Amino acid sequence: MTQEGFSIVILGAGKATRFKSERPKLLHELAGRLLGEYVLRTATGAGADRIYLIIGHKAEEMRKAFTRPEVKFIEQKEQLGTGHALIVARPELERCPSNVVVVLVGDAPLLKPETVTKLVATHRKQHAACTIFTTREGNPTGYGRIVRGSGKRVRAIVEEKVASAAQKKIHEVNTGILCFSRRPLLAHLAELSQANAQKEFLLTDLVAIFYRHRLKVAAFEGPADEAHGINDRAQLAEVEKMLRLRKARALMAEGVTLADPERTYIDEDVTIGPDTEVGVGVSLRGRTRLGSGCRLGPYSTLTDSILGDGVTVRQSCVITNSEVNSGAAVGPFAHLRDGAVLGTDVKVGNFVEVKKSTLGRGSKAQHLTYLGNATVGERTNIGAGTITCNYDGETKNPTVIEDEVFIGSGNMLVAPVRIGKGSYTAAGSTITKEVPPDSLAIARTPQVTKPGWASERKKGLTHNSKS
Numbered sequence: 001m002t003q004e005g006f007s008i009v010i011l012g013a014g015k016a017t018r019f020k021s022e023r024p025k026l027l028h029e030l031a032g033r034l035l036g037e038y039v040l041r042t043a044t045g046a047g048a049d050r051i052y053l054i055i056g057h058k059a060e061e062m063r064k065a066f067t068r069p070e071v072k073f074i075e076q077k078e079q080l081g082t083g084h085a086l087i088v089a090r091p092e093l094e095r096c097p098s099n100v101v102v103v104l105v106g107d108a109p110l111l112k113p114e115t116v117t118k119l120v121a122t123h124r125k126q127h128a129a130c131t132i133f134t135t136r137e138g139n140p141t142g143y144g145r146i147v148r149g150s151g152k153r154v155r156a157i158v159e160e161k162v163a164s165a166a167q168k169k170i171h172e173v174n175t176g177i178l179c180f181s182r183r184p185l186l187a188h189l190a191e192l193s194q195a196n197a198q199k200e201f202l203l204t205d206l207v208a209i210f211y212r213h214r215l216k217v218a219a220f221e222g223p224a225d226e227a228h229g230i231n232d233r234a235q236l237a238e239v240e241k242m243l244r245l246r247k248a249r250a251l252m253a254e255g256v257t258l259a260d261p262e263r264t265y266i267d268e269d270v271t272i273g274p275d276t277e278v279g280v281g282v283s284l285r286g287r288t289r290l291g292s293g294c295r296l297g298p299y300s301t302l303t304d305s306i307l308g309d310g311v312t313v314r315q316s317c318v319i320t321n322s323e324v325n326s327g328a329a330v331g332p333f334a335h336l337r338d339g340a341v342l343g344t345d346v347k348v349g350n351f352v353e354v355k356k357s358t359l360g361r362g363s364k365a366q367h368l369t370y371l372g373n374a375t376v377g378e379r380t381n382i383g384a385g386t387i388t389c390n391y392d393g394e395t396k397n398p399t400v401i402e403d404e405v406f407i408g409s410g411n412m413l414v415a416p417v418r419i420g421k422g423s424y425t426a427a428g429s430t431i432t433k434e435v436p437p438d439s440l441a442i443a444r445t446p447q448v449t450k451p452g453w454a455s456e457r458k459k460g461l462t463h464n465s466k467s
């Protein structure tokens with residue numbers, strides 16, 4: 001482990017001033033995951049011996065979000081700079097079993113694990129004390145510039161704030177990702193100081209320190225698109241767009257049709273089976289999983305939901321924490337939420353809301369209906385405009401509708417209530433009592449018809465207006 005392996009320190013303690021947020025930057029969402037989640041996955045994927053996460057600003061929230069067996073938290077109570085973060089980590093680094101330590105910044109989520117291992121391999125091959133992951137940026141503003149001395153040797157990293165006009169023209173930049181041999185790092189860490197224009201302990205100052213001690217500093221020029229740092233919300237949106245396009249391309253390669261990849265919003269952890277077609281403007285959020293051969297019309301949002309195979313979701317549906325089984329059809333304009341479960345071949349049509357309810361195989365609720373806390377059996381039909389009155393002002397009460405029931409249009413089912421197997425309820429009924437199986441329940445005011453009433457009324461009106 002000690003000879004071949006490496007450990008990773010992730011810097012994440014900063015206050016993210018440019019984000020202008022109460023929340024730490026790494027707790028902001030990016031394509032359905034926390035920003036910090038990306039670099040942690042990269043670190044795990046790269047096979048680090050140890051992963052240290054430096055936390056500081058809102059440390060408890062950070063711990064809560066990122067606790068996992070492989071991550072060791074190090075608290076940097078005062079954030080005096082990226083170099084200070086390593087000074088605080090010193091006791092851990094003394095005990096670290098690896099002879100190589102890679103420093104990652106928490107706000108560069110596009111970095112791939114294989115790039116980290118390549119960086120380490122280059123570091124070892126070059127017998128360097130420090131290897132900087134550099135890129136060439138068309139617009140290098142904001143990055144530390146790589147300053148080379150005689151023989152092109154890396155002499156220093158100069159931060160934007162203190163760079164001279166000539167240095168600002170350098171396009172070779174520091175990605176913030178650096179690889180160190182542990183021994184020289186620990187030997188010279190104490191030489192960092194706050195005696196610079198930023199009045200911070202800058203990790204990047206170690207490069208000049210190493211240069212002075214004639215320790216070798218190498219540069220590893222890696223892919224620029226992996227190095228994008230997120231310092232403000234505009235960059236958050238840019239990176240989000242890049243991630244979405246990357247995800248879209250991966251899905252299309254796996255046989256998913258996307259009507260318009262640039263206007264489809266699919267989070268990183270979403271999975272979709274082949275031959276599923278996703279309409280324009282669809283958002284698939286969180287841990288949503290779609291089977292194969294599904295068709296999603298435009299502008300639906302599915303969050304943490306599961307669709308079986310061959311499911312149709314028509315235009316503008318909102319489906320949250322719900323499950324739709326194979327062959328079912330939903331929408332347009334339907335709302336499933338809070339653990340709604342639609343069985344195989346169920347049909348839920350327009351302006352239907354289903355909350356915490358189950359519909360058995362082949363059942364239908366096609367128009368203008370609310371089903372809350374309801375258990376509906378198989379092959380049951382819920383008439384248009386039916387409502388389960390599940391809330392009595394204090395508690396939510398259950399409605400049970402058994403198999404092969406026919407609920408007439410415009411029913412109020414006042415819960416708790418049960419409709420037995422094979423029964424019918426008349427249109428416009430307000431059902432307050434249990435309906436046994438195989439029955440017809442009519443619960444509405446009998447109709448009174450008064451022949452000639454209308455013309456009588458009109459006559460009366462004419463008479464009155466004359467007087």
Ligand code: UD1
Pocket residue numbers: 011012013014015016054076078079080081082084085105106107142143144145157159173174175176202203204228229231
């Ligand atoms: C840093 C680099 C810069 C590089 C750029 C790439 C330094 C001094 N500068 O600048 O050369 O081009 O990244 O994106 O390293 N942090 C702590 N403790 C602190 C201060 C910061 O843990 O006391 C963490 C932050 O939370 C962040 C990371 O370090 O995750 C980088 O800090 P940030 O302020 O974003 O540095 P940049 O200005 O981007």
Ligand code: CA
Pocket residue numbers: 105107229230231
């Ligand atoms: Ca940054």
